[in-house]
Amino acid sequence: MAKTQISLKINGKEVDALVEPRALLIHFLREDQRLTGPHIGCETSHCGACTVDLDGKSVKSCTVFAVQADGADIVTIEGIAAPDGTLHALQEGFREMHGLQCGFCTPGMITRAYRLLQENPQPTESEIRAGISGNLCRCTGYQNIVKAIQYAAAKIAGVPFQEAAE
Ligand code: FES
Ligand code: FES
Secondary structure, three states: OOOEEEEEEEOOEEEEEEEOOOOEHHHHHHHHOOOOOOOOOOOOOOOOOOEEEEOOEEEEOOOOEHHHHOOOEEEOHHHOOOOOOOOOHHHHHHHHOOOOOOOOOHHHHHHHHHHHHHHOOOOOHHHHHHHOOOOOOOOOOOHHHHHHHHHHHHHHHOOOOOOOOO
Protein backbone atom coordinates (compact mmCIF):
# COMPACT_ATOMS: atom_id res chain seq x y z
CA MET A 1 0.00 0.00 0.00
CA ALA A 2 1.27 3.49 -0.85
CA LYS A 3 2.67 5.35 2.11
CA THR A 4 2.19 8.96 3.10
CA GLN A 5 4.85 11.24 4.50
CA ILE A 6 4.10 12.78 7.89
CA SER A 7 6.12 15.17 10.04
CA LEU A 8 5.33 15.64 13.69
CA LYS A 9 6.87 16.23 17.06
CA ILE A 10 6.91 13.39 19.59
CA ASN A 11 8.14 14.06 23.11
CA GLY A 12 9.93 17.16 21.87
CA LYS A 13 11.71 15.39 19.00
CA GLU A 14 11.02 16.15 15.33
CA VAL A 15 9.99 12.99 13.50
CA ASP A 16 9.54 12.40 9.76
CA ALA A 17 7.99 9.12 8.76
CA LEU A 18 6.20 7.23 6.03
CA VAL A 19 2.95 5.62 7.12
CA GLU A 20 0.20 3.64 5.50
CA PRO A 21 -3.00 5.70 5.40
CA ARG A 22 -4.79 2.95 7.35
CA ALA A 23 -2.21 2.88 10.18
CA LEU A 24 -3.56 3.88 13.57
CA LEU A 25 -1.58 6.32 15.67
CA ILE A 26 -1.17 3.75 18.48
CA HIS A 27 0.42 1.27 16.06
CA PHE A 28 2.68 3.97 14.59
CA LEU A 29 3.85 4.93 18.08
CA ARG A 30 4.38 1.41 19.35
CA GLU A 31 5.64 -0.37 16.25
CA ASP A 32 7.39 2.31 14.20
CA GLN A 33 8.58 4.62 16.96
CA ARG A 34 9.12 1.88 19.58
CA LEU A 35 7.20 3.91 22.15
CA THR A 36 5.52 1.04 23.93
CA GLY A 37 4.33 3.03 26.95
CA PRO A 38 0.92 3.71 25.41
CA HIS A 39 -0.86 0.36 25.62
CA ILE A 40 -3.51 -1.33 23.54
CA GLY A 41 -6.38 -2.53 25.68
CA CYS A 42 -9.46 -2.56 23.48
CA GLU A 43 -8.83 -0.73 20.19
CA THR A 44 -12.44 0.43 20.37
CA SER A 45 -12.00 3.73 22.28
CA HIS A 46 -13.31 2.36 25.57
CA CYS A 47 -10.37 1.69 27.88
CA GLY A 48 -8.03 4.69 27.53
CA ALA A 49 -4.87 2.58 27.81
CA CYS A 50 -3.67 4.16 24.55
CA THR A 51 -4.14 7.77 25.71
CA VAL A 52 -1.58 10.30 24.48
CA ASP A 53 -1.50 14.08 24.54
CA LEU A 54 -2.01 15.54 21.05
CA ASP A 55 -1.85 19.31 20.58
CA GLY A 56 -2.89 19.88 24.17
CA LYS A 57 -5.74 17.39 24.25
CA SER A 58 -5.99 13.87 25.60
CA VAL A 59 -6.75 11.52 22.75
CA LYS A 60 -7.19 7.79 22.50
CA SER A 61 -4.58 6.96 19.92
CA CYS A 62 -6.48 3.87 18.74
CA THR A 63 -9.12 6.20 17.33
CA VAL A 64 -6.74 8.41 15.33
CA PHE A 65 -5.00 7.59 12.08
CA ALA A 66 -1.29 8.32 12.07
CA VAL A 67 -1.80 10.54 9.01
CA GLN A 68 -4.15 12.71 11.08
CA ALA A 69 -1.23 13.45 13.41
CA ASP A 70 0.74 15.12 10.62
CA GLY A 71 2.02 18.41 12.07
CA ALA A 72 0.96 17.51 15.61
CA ASP A 73 2.81 17.84 18.87
CA ILE A 74 2.47 14.58 20.79
CA VAL A 75 3.45 13.68 24.33
CA THR A 76 3.43 10.06 25.44
CA ILE A 77 4.21 8.63 28.87
CA GLU A 78 7.84 8.43 27.73
CA GLY A 79 7.90 12.24 27.55
CA ILE A 80 6.37 13.04 30.94
CA ALA A 81 9.48 12.81 33.14
CA ALA A 82 12.12 15.55 33.01
CA PRO A 83 14.99 15.02 30.54
CA ASP A 84 17.31 14.18 33.45
CA GLY A 85 14.97 11.40 34.51
CA THR A 86 13.37 13.20 37.44
CA LEU A 87 9.87 11.83 37.77
CA HIS A 88 6.91 14.09 37.08
CA ALA A 89 4.80 14.85 40.14
CA LEU A 90 2.16 12.49 38.78
CA GLN A 91 4.62 9.64 38.42
CA GLU A 92 5.82 10.30 41.95
CA GLY A 93 2.23 10.47 43.15
CA PHE A 94 1.31 7.14 41.59
CA ARG A 95 4.35 5.58 43.27
CA GLU A 96 3.79 7.18 46.66
CA MET A 97 0.03 6.63 46.79
CA HIS A 98 0.09 3.12 45.28
CA GLY A 99 -1.94 4.30 42.30
CA LEU A 100 -1.23 1.16 40.32
CA GLN A 101 -1.28 -2.58 40.62
CA CYS A 102 -0.70 -4.39 37.32
CA GLY A 103 0.23 -1.09 35.67
CA PHE A 104 -1.52 -1.75 32.38
CA CYS A 105 -3.74 1.32 32.59
CA THR A 106 -1.06 3.50 34.19
CA PRO A 107 0.63 5.12 31.15
CA GLY A 108 -2.73 6.21 29.77
CA MET A 109 -3.99 7.22 33.20
CA ILE A 110 -0.96 9.39 33.94
CA THR A 111 -0.99 10.92 30.47
CA ARG A 112 -4.66 11.78 30.90
CA ALA A 113 -4.03 13.22 34.38
CA TYR A 114 -1.14 15.26 32.95
CA ARG A 115 -3.61 17.11 30.74
CA LEU A 116 -6.31 17.21 33.41
CA LEU A 117 -3.99 19.09 35.79
CA GLN A 118 -3.17 21.59 33.07
CA GLU A 119 -6.86 22.13 32.37
CA ASN A 120 -7.69 22.29 36.06
CA PRO A 121 -4.67 22.55 38.40
CA GLN A 122 -6.70 22.17 41.60
CA PRO A 123 -9.45 19.68 40.79
CA THR A 124 -11.89 18.45 43.38
CA GLU A 125 -12.19 14.72 43.91
CA SER A 126 -15.31 14.58 41.76
CA GLU A 127 -13.60 16.60 39.03
CA ILE A 128 -10.71 14.10 39.09
CA ARG A 129 -13.11 11.19 38.86
CA ALA A 130 -14.95 12.85 35.95
CA GLY A 131 -11.64 13.79 34.33
CA ILE A 132 -10.35 10.22 34.25
CA SER A 133 -13.71 8.64 33.45
CA GLY A 134 -12.51 7.71 29.97
CA ASN A 135 -9.70 5.61 31.42
CA LEU A 136 -10.54 2.23 32.88
CA CYS A 137 -8.62 0.42 35.59
CA ARG A 138 -9.44 -3.19 36.43
CA CYS A 139 -7.26 -3.38 39.53
CA THR A 140 -7.22 -0.43 41.89
CA GLY A 141 -10.81 0.60 42.44
CA TYR A 142 -9.63 4.11 41.49
CA GLN A 143 -9.27 5.38 45.08
CA ASN A 144 -5.48 5.42 45.04
CA ILE A 145 -5.42 6.83 41.53
CA VAL A 146 -7.48 9.78 42.76
CA LYS A 147 -5.09 10.19 45.70
CA ALA A 148 -2.09 10.06 43.37
CA ILE A 149 -3.54 12.87 41.25
CA GLN A 150 -4.35 14.89 44.38
CA TYR A 151 -0.76 14.34 45.54
CA ALA A 152 0.55 15.63 42.20
CA ALA A 153 -1.77 18.66 42.20
CA ALA A 154 -0.52 19.60 45.68
CA LYS A 155 3.10 19.09 44.71
CA ILE A 156 2.79 21.19 41.56
CA ALA A 157 1.06 23.94 43.59
CA GLY A 158 3.79 23.75 46.23
CA VAL A 159 1.39 22.98 49.06
CA PRO A 160 1.50 20.03 51.44
CA PHE A 161 -0.59 17.04 50.44
CA GLN A 162 -3.07 16.01 53.05
CA GLU A 163 -4.78 12.73 52.59
CA ALA A 164 -8.51 13.07 53.14
CA ALA A 165 -9.87 10.93 55.98
CA GLU A 166 -11.81 7.94 54.64
S1 FES B 1 -6.89 0.76 23.24
FE1 FES B 1 -7.55 2.76 22.77
S2 FES B 1 -9.19 3.13 24.12
FE2 FES B 1 -8.62 1.06 24.51
S1 FES C 1 -3.46 -1.04 37.62
FE1 FES C 1 -4.16 -2.80 36.57
S2 FES C 1 -5.59 -2.00 35.12
FE2 FES C 1 -5.08 -0.30 36.37
